[in-house]
Amino acid sequence: MSLLEVEDLAVHFPITQGTLVSRTVGHVYAVDGVSLTIEQGETYGLVGESGCGKSTLGRAILKLTEPTRGSVRFDGRDVAALKGEELRKARRRFQMVFQDPLSSLDPRQSVESLLQEGMKAHGLTGGHARLQELVDAVGLPKGSLRRYPHEFSGGQRQRIGIARALCVEPDLIVADEPVSALDVSVQAQVLNLLSRLQAELGLTYLVIAHDLAVVRHVSDRVGVMYLGGIVEEAPAGDLYADPQHPYTKALLSAVPTPDPEAEDRRERILLAGDLPSPAAPPSGCRFHTRCPWRQADRCATERPELRQLEGAPAGHRVACHHAEAIKAGTIRPHEVDATLVDEAAGFPVDGPDHASSVQEILGR
């Protein structure tokens, strides 16, 4: 049995209007029908651009946000249905590491009381020795216990956040953008700390990030999210080597390569338009409005399921009707031209030679 089984999870936030009597005029479909499983001891990376719902998904799994429908089975038990005291007790086994290490630490709490909080909440004991052990485990300097969050550097604060998550001996840790607020040189330290702790304590991670390199570095399996749904899921190596979904292809083609010659040859897949509003997601395949491979048949009408392609490595699943055809090269991407906007068009360019203002050029 997998440690975490998420099935058809959805989080819809109501949009309300009216001052006296508020009525719901629509919903933001932040997460819409996500299913994923995470095995004990593995790291699942979740990538996607801002606003695709990856953080909401992480929060819904931990029941920090109320899911609209679907189930989250943690070790065989449906967390989404838990309430009150039962839920509070269940929280011991799944913890969260937050994006902003400073705002997620109470400024009036010393590291010591911060770490004790979780242990007290779940009746764990261990006293000072256990606290010191935690501080050592995450590599904080001695004497940190009496200090306050603002006295630490960004990397150290994130270590405090990790120690806090660890203090209740959890099985699953959801790390929401654990390093995106950190300096690049510190990112690696924190990521290595996470993987060392995983090896020592047998932790399971769900790492949410927008940085493809970070996700590749830490994950065993990666899920790519677009507008509230997972469009592709694969073992990390396979995904980066052979992306099958048009969106993943576009995403990966945007990563610069360090080799200047390869960088020159690198072909970017350009996407037209902006991310559609999650309040009014496109019908059918969520990506069809921007997809260079869009076909007239089913893309706009039928939402594709995640499915395993023939001949693809085990566990490489993609949600695209035409994945095989794209892979085989039988359908070609539509040309998306980067159009140069001619800003001078329409203006009389032959103004005075040494104009000092726009007004002068325009002859007004």
Next chain:
Amino acid sequence: MPETLVKSPDREFTVEERSQAQLVFRRFLQHRAAVVSLCVFVVLILLAYVGGWLWKYDAGQYTPDNSVPPSWDHPFGTDSAGRDQFAQVLRGTRISLQVSVSVAILATLVGTLWGSVAGYFGGWVDTLMMRISDLVLTLPLIAVAAMLAHNFGGSWYLIALVIAALYWAYVSRVARGVVLSLREKEFVEAAKALGASDTRIILRHLVPNALGSILVNLTILVALAILLETSLSYLGFGVTPPDTSLGLLVSEAQTALTTRPWLFYFPGLFIIIIALTINFIGDGLRDAFDPQQTKVRQ
């Protein structure tokens, strides 16, 4: 000794470790106005409670000197009945301090809890609790206080209770406002994710972080309580003679403002001193309890 200059590798912080209480105390000492105020306040308390016993005249005692201006014998002068104003002021200070400090503490405790619970839970709990607060706020303060004090009044603690029963609603409004913004902070969500109970989140995260606004409010309450008690006494519903309060002394002396101004100014001065020192002490406490406060004040 070159060895001592080398920072030992397992000690990143070179500053000596101090306990929480020590840190708070040190930060308080850095706030000079607060320290001076605290000294003045302590002197005032000593004067009111110990000085009253030692002073040669009793508050209710009639001396043969009627209406004398301040002199060595009567530092604050005497009233038309020959009572020593210094002894009266000391006695009034005692009552006024007891009333105002009890009001401030009582109203702050109730109001903070009330507002925090309402703000934290939101929804219908918030609506219900805040409507009750609003109801208390809409009551005409003086009229209700006068009515209540008339029926239950007389002694200082009943006056304090009546005033606190009307002022807690102000505090609850302030506390709710602060908590409303605090509960959206990530560290509250983090505590919830950690499995902390609602009670713990309110008492350990929300209230301490709202402490700044609440303490400032508390100092204002002290001044407000003195003033309301003054109004009540002036209207005859407050402390009744032979007991006296600063407010009562001021109102009694109003008619003699032009002929015997000392009767009016000395109790007034004491009211100002109490309000001012409590204000500064509150300011210093707020800074002292804020761990991010490192600024050294002049």
